[in-house]
Each structure stands twice: as structure tokens, then as C-alpha cells.
Amino acid sequence: MNDLYVLYRGPLASCNYDCPYCPFAKKVDPPDLLRADRADLERFVGWVTATTDRRLSILFTPWGEGLTRSWYRDAVVRLSHQPHVARVAIQTNLAARTGWLADANPQVAALWTTYHPGQVTRERFLARCRELDTLGIRYSVGVVGFPEHHAEAVALREALSPGVYLWINAAEGHVYTSEEETLWTALDPLFGDSVRPHPSLGRPCHAGETAISVLGDGTVRRCHFIKTPIGNLYDGSWRAGLQPRDCTNSRCDCHIGYVHLKPLNLRDVYADGLLERIPGLRPGKSLLQIQQRPPVSDRQA
Numbered sequence: 001m002n003d004l005y006v007l008y009r010g011p012l013a014s015c016n017y018d019c020p021y022c023p024f025a026k027k028v029d030p031p032d033l034l035r036a037d038r039a040d041l042e043r044f045v046g047w048v049t050a051t052t053d054r055r056l057s058i059l060f061t062p063w064g065e066g067l068t069r070s071w072y073r074d075a076v077v078r079l080s081h082q083p084h085v086a087r088v089a090i091q092t093n094l095a096a097r098t099g100w101l102a103d104a105n106p107q108v109a110a111l112w113t114t115y116h117p118g119q120v121t122r123e124r125f126l127a128r129c130r131e132l133d134t135l136g137i138r139y140s141v142g143v144v145g146f147p148e149h150h151a152e153a154v155a156l157r158e159a160l161s162p163g164v165y166l167w168i169n170a171a172e173g174h175v176y177t178s179e180e181e182t183l184w185t186a187l188d189p190l191f192g193d194s195v196r197p198h199p200s201l202g203r204p205c206h207a208g209e210t211a212i213s214v215l216g217d218g219t220v221r222r223c224h225f226i227k228t229p230i231g232n233l234y235d236g237s238w239r240a241g242l243q244p245r246d247c248t249n250s251r252c253d254c255h256i257g258y259v260h261l262k263p264l265n266l267r268d269v270y271a272d273g274l275l276e277r278i279p280g281l282r283p284g285k286s287l288l289q290i291q292q293r294p295p296v297s298d299r300q301a
């Protein structure tokens, strides 16, 4: 069965946190927008449920925080039980309760979590992580690599279960010295993939072929970063829109984009954990070996 990776983003743009660098911090959505977001999501869940000729992997990438809304929790639970859904994951700040995940299929449901120092205590965040461990839910944990957050990230790494992958995102606008890069790479062996944007113009990308981005109204685009639609989910035109394509942007600097950039071969690195950002550790392979891959520039040659 053909694999299709789907990133979904509806109109929801509100968040309970107040991260100083984020345009959605403490934003409140009006009731009519929340109703529209819910209706759009339920329509999308219906499409996923009915599209059984593809092996679908879904990542919800809301602008704000989705798991404080019942309809995102319900979507994760419901889709995790669909036989043709290989993965359903959501990006979250992990502030919301986790008990609802007991109803999800732990083989399929997963979380991409981010720890935001200053918005939540490390102890409270780690308590949520332990809840996920108890539930047997797959999750990655991430930190944005601001220099002032390094000590927190080190302490978090020490406290997390050894098997939990901690990723570090390069902070937007920050240029890392080689010493800083070494420090962050000690925490995340794959930090080198995040620290510099990837030149992408004219390079082949899975986005638009076996990965798509979907908006609430069903507009299908290659990825979140190229706005031109290639079809719509609900009139079936997405099928004809899928084809091998080269990137038309000069660079790709977001993990949810460049994991699909073919020359990087990151589908081999992440395997089944591609969407929730957990490197796939096959038997005999370790994170250390991933760290010892050729430099990114060589892989792009």
C-alpha cells in the first residue's frame, strides 16, 4: 500500500502558554473560530477514515496548542484505531492532562512534545513524561536551543528516561559558534540537521509526492512552506496532484519540511518515528552511529 504522510493544520491559533518569541502566545480564539476548527478537523478525520487505499501517517501541527481541545484528543484516539493509519501524532506543549491517551492505540498514537522553560517547571513537565511512560505512549521531547536554556536542557536530558529522544531546534535568528554547536550536539546527536538551513532549490523532495500539507478547508499543498495548492482533499484532486517534484524554495529550515528533502535521507534515520521526530533505532544501530553519519553537506552532494 502506498504511504502518504499528511501534515494537518486547521485555523486554531490559540495557546495557553506565553513564550516570548511566539505570535500565538496567550492568543484567544473566538468561539466561531473554535467551532470552525472543530468542524474542519472532524471532516478531516472522516476523510482519513474513508481513505483506506493508502497507508496514512498523520501529524497535527496546529499554530497554537491543540490538546487543550477535546476534538484533537478525540481525533488522535479515533485515528489510532484505524487499520490503515500507521501513525497519528500531534505537536504539543504537554500542558494538558494525558489520561485520555489510555483509550488510544499505543502502537499508533504518538506525541511531539516541546519543553518551554519559563512556562512550566521542569518537574511538572517531567511528571507528564512519566505519565506517558506509564501509558506506553511514544513521544519525543524538544527544546529550542536558546543559549539561556542550555542548563535546563542538560538537566532535562539527565532526568528523562534514557530511551526518550531529546531533540534541539536551532533558535531562529541565532548563529551558533562551533563551540555552541558542540554543546548542543552533545544533547542531540542530530542537532547538525537543525543548526543551518538546508539549501533546497532544485533538489528533489518527497513533499508533493508522498507527503502533503492540508489546511482546514481541505486545501492541499506540498508542504507548509510552499503556498501554491496542488489540489483539494475533499474533491479528490489531491490524487492527481501527487508527483515527483523538486523544491522551489531556496532553503528549508524547519524539521517538518526538511525531513522530506530526498538528498538528506532522513526517512532512513527516523524510519517509523519520522512524524513524531524519534530516530528509528533498528537492531544493531545506535544514536552514536547516527551521530557518526557523514556531514550534512556531504549527504547533499
Ligand code: SF4
Binding pocket: 015, 016, 017, 018, 019, 022, 023, 024, 025, 026, 063, 064, 065, 093, 116
Ligand atoms: S507553547 Fe508553542 S504555540 Fe504556545 S506560546 Fe509557546 S511556542 Fe507558541
Ligand code: SF4
Binding pocket: 200, 205, 206, 207, 222, 223, 224, 225, 226, 246, 247, 248, 249, 251, 252, 256, 257, 258, 260, 261
Ligand atoms: S524542501 Fe522544504 S520547502 Fe522544499 S518542498 Fe521540501 S518541505 Fe517544502
